[in-house]
Amino acid sequence: MDNQTPDPVFRALADSTRRAILERLGRGDASVTDLAAPFAMALPSFLKHIRLLEETGLIRSRKAGRTRTCTLQRAPLAMIDDWLARQRSQWEQHADRLEQFVIGKSQEGWPE
């Protein structure tokens, strides 16, 4: 995944229907029919979301007879999780340095 850009993954997650599909698949595999059931949406529109998630690598699907079953793929989520973790760690280091600077300044200010 290293040479891939997270752009399409972030774009795929910027939609509440697609996030709900991923949330559902986090509890286990499901058929497209079961995934579509909670949504008041025409099937062709729903299938566009499924296709986009598949193109982004966030899910995989396989067909057995008339049933298409979807599985969550963790790698793309891990990629953006890593990006967020790096930001958090960088920000915490910055906050620590700021704190040390403020402590240093306030100690300078104390009378001998």
Place this chain on the structure above:
Amino acid sequence: MDNQTPDPVFRALADSTRRAILERLGRGDASVTDLAAPFAMALPSFLKHIRLLEETGLIRSRKAGRTRTCTLQRAPLAMIDDWLARQRSQWEQHADRLEQFVIGKSQEGWPE
């Protein structure tokens, strides 16, 4: 933030320039001029990215004289961090249940 949708935050992050701006601001405040310097991009295009980040609440900016200084705002990042953490936790619970099911099945299979 609870009543807000993370859609615009995910959309804002789906762009390498905007992510680079946030990465830079994670190391401390910076002026728009300094933020723009690493990018081979016309200033009006760059300012569109700044404006979008500000609209999404990911950064704030203040003007002093001719200098506009930007600050990272952590709350929107925390919101999508929370979403990812919930997915990870749900998936891990599912993986645990699967493991217990497989162990159960394999024990059933042992001869007495």
